[in-house]
Amino acid sequence: MINNTVITDIKAIILDAKDRSIRLVDHERTLMYWHIGKRIFEEEQEGKDRADYGEYLTKFISEQLEPEFGSGFSKRQVELSRQFYRTFPIANALRSQLGWTHYKMLIRIDSQDKMEFYIAEAIKNNWTTRQLERQIYSSLWERLLISNDKESVLAIARNEKQPSDAKEIIKDPMYLEFLGLKHEASYYEKDLEQAIITHLHDFLLELGNGFAFVARQKRLHIEGDEFFIDLVFYNRLLQCFVIIEIKTTRLTHQDIGQLQMYVNYYDRYEKREFENPTIGILLCAEKNNAVVKISLPESNKTIIASEYKLYLPTEQQLIAELKKEIERQDDINENGHG
DSSP states (O other), rough: OTTHHHHHHHHHHHHHHHHHHHHHHHHHHHHHHHHHHHHHHHHHHHHSSSSSSHHHHHHHHHHHHHHOOOOGGSHHHHHHHHHHHHHHOGGGGSSSSSSSSHHHHHHHHHHHHHHHHHHHHHHHHTHHHHHHHHHHHHTHHHHHHOOOHHHHHHHHHHTTSSSGGGGTTTTTTOOOEOOOTTSSSOHHHHHHHHHHHHHHHHHHHOOOEEEEEEEEEEEEEETTTTEEEEEEEEEEETTEEEEEEEEEEEEOOOHHHHHHHHHHHHHHHHTTSSSSOOOEEEEEEEEOHHHHHHHHTOOOEEEEEEEEEEEEEOOHHHHHHHHHHHHHHHHHHHTOOO
């Protein structure tokens, strides 16, 4: 009787060999582009007295190579090769776990600290280029620097666990610089709401994983009175409705009460039995955490107040936050407590 595990083991050997072969070929391609970039850089230095020599050189090289070797040597790819070498001037520093498409994404990052973080995370978690792109565009680096629960943020990003609490998904603050609203300008809640709808794709990315748009200015009829919910979403990961109320002023306890009423309505009349309780988000210009805490029951898990910012923090602010976090972790490690 032949042991059935022999086939399973051989298949695993074959698949592992194929995977290593693909990685080896991709690494060789990465090294090829690095050497091309190095050679272009050296040639460019020879003609450095001409301001436009670099532009002329990449165009000339592309015209000579692309007809024979294909689109992998377009002018854009040749320029990326040069940028690749300038960003990673030491060939031994290139990681075999990352392919050329990974590096094309990484060299666009303008901060050395941020780039090193994404390199380490991509290798540690074996991210595909699509996964790496999603983490970069969802600002994982920035989010970690300002998060109060970095381990949960990282665990979800690494797919180590599914979120069980709304606070693990909802960001605070939310950065809405893509809306194009000026911090100093005078605008109303309807203007902010319209800007969010106009830039819905970007807003969904900022909200986090699993969100789908449901309704805008959702009308509620309650015993002859009419109310309008600013925005309604659904989250597939949490399996619940998510209601967003927008406030362009400082948050008040009356705002919390209004949102609680909307959440109660959805729980009683819209939510199905298999779905989880509705979540309410107060998206406000400013909040008092103490007022929020006292206005809600201690067991609250469904009402969240999140400030919005119309601009991203500066790199200096983020680095300062990171240094504070590192010092805090060092202190915990030394003293053995949080």
